[in-house]
Amino acid sequence: MSKFNYDPHKTYEIGFIGSGNMAQAIGLAFIKKGICKAENLIVSSPSENNKKVWRDIGAAVTTDNNDVFCNTKIVFLAIKPQYFPKVVSELYIKALGPLNILISIMVGIPLNTLQEAFMLKPSVIFKVMPNTPSLIQEGFSVISYQNEAILEEIEVTLPKVKLLMSAIGGVEVIPESLMNAAGAISGSGPAYAFLIIEALADGGVKQGLPRDLAVRLAASAMAGGSRMVLETGKHTGQLKDMVTSAGGSTIAALHALEKGGVRFAMMDAVEAATNRSKEMGEKK
Ligand SMILES: NC(=O)C1=CN([C@@H]2O[C@H](COP(=O)(O)OP(=O)(O)OC[C@H]3O[C@@H](n4cnc5c(N)ncnc54)[C@H](O)[C@@H]3O)[C@@H](O)[C@H]2O)C=CC1
Numbered sequence: 214m215s216k217f218n219y220d221p222h223k224t225y226e227i228g229f230i231g232s233g234n235m236a237q238a239i240g241l242a243f244i245k246k247g248i249c250k251a252e253n254l255i256v257s258s259p260s261e262n263n264k265k266v267w268r269d270i271g272a273a274v275t276t277d278n279n280d281v282f283c284n285t286k287i288v289f290l291a292i293k294p295q296y297f298p299k300v301v302s303e304l305y306i307k308a309l310g311p312l313n314i315l316i317s318i319m320v321g322i323p324l325n326t327l328q329e330a331f332m333l334k335p336s337v338i339f340k341v342m343p344n345t346p347s348l349i350q351e352g353f354s355v356i357s358y359q360n361e362a363i364l365e366e367i368e369v370t371l372p373k374v375k376l377l378m379s380a381i382g383g384v385e386v387i388p389e390s391l392m393n394a395a396g397a398i399s400g401s402g403p404a405y406a407f408l409i410i411e412a413l414a415d416g417g418v419k420q421g422l423p424r425d426l427a428v429r430l431a432a433s434a435m436a437g438g439s440r441m442v443l444e445t446g447k448h449t450g451q452l453k454d455m456v457t458s459a460g461g462s463t464i465a466a467l468h469a470l471e472k473g474g475v476r477f478a479m480m481d482a483v484e485a486a487t488n489r490s491k492e493m494g495e496k497k
């Protein structure tokens with residue numbers, strides 16, 4: 214077992230079981246926003262991959278998940294859902310230390326599966342679907358908790374979870390029944406945006422634009438359009454009509470997009486991600 218900066222006698226504020234892309238997007242943002250000092254943050258994963266960034270900022274790094282689970286107040290489960298059964302089987306569930314909030318960001322894994330595995334008070338376990346723009350504090354997290362949670366207890370823990378996630382972007386508490394569909398848009402959505410930006414840039418390159426200019430133009434148009442939806446509150450159709458001059462260039466492009474089935478494809482994408490999320494949460 215390799216450990217770096219790890220103090221077995223210390224209680225850590227925030228910990229991640231799994232130190233990969235999403236853990237980094239959240240954890241590094243917490244440190245950048247001053248939510249948690251690096252020395253009070255601990256991560257674990259079996260391999261030495263993606264550990265350098267954590268060492269470089271001075272976080273505690275270990276290969277033993279129990280160093281996180283048994284010594285940390287707020288623990289994020291940031292492993293792939295496929296690894297969850299093995300990970301939880303190796304945790305000292307009964308040797309509970311200072312843990313007072315457990316946040317699963319694993320797509321698909323339902324709250325009742327987490328409850329059965331950890332047997333914690335329902336007000337301790339949360340399911341959160343964040344996204345990678347959290348890294349630049351432009352994320353969005355949907356949050357759900359167990360219906361069985363006692364109101365007085367959830368009124369203590371839920372605000373802490375909302376405060377954490379709101380430090381790195383927007384937050385919304387929703388019923389667990391909506392989490393798969395919500396994650397299909399907000400969790401996976403950044404990947405859809407990157408694909409669209411890449412495709413628009415390809416179109417620009419085909420018309421003679423330098424690649425880097427085409428990418429910047431595409432990304433700015435997507436970012437600006439998104440900000441207009443979020444900040445004006447206008448209907449997307451109204452905003453689209455503000456761009457689409459009669460007989461102009463935009464309507465010609467929109468015609469091509471509709472002919473290419475872009476709307477159909479985007480709806481299919483959300484359905485595919487929702488179904489895959491449900492599938493990953495099903496007990497094997
Ligand atoms: N990447 C994203 O945009 C989002 C990811 N998520 C969820 O976050 C979780 C992690 O996803 P990513 O960060 O993208 O994957 P990743 O592959 O980048 O990171 C997974 C981490 O888990 C570690 N790991 C593997 N086996 C382990 C074990 N037995 N014990 C401890 N750590 C172990 C790996 O070494 C790696 O550090 C997944 O459940 C995913 O559904 C949720 C929302 C968005």
Ligand SMILES: O=C(O)[C@@H]1CCC=N1
Nearest residue numbers: 320396399400401402
């Ligand atoms: O692709 C995945 O499974 C994860 C969950 C949402 C974004 N990435």
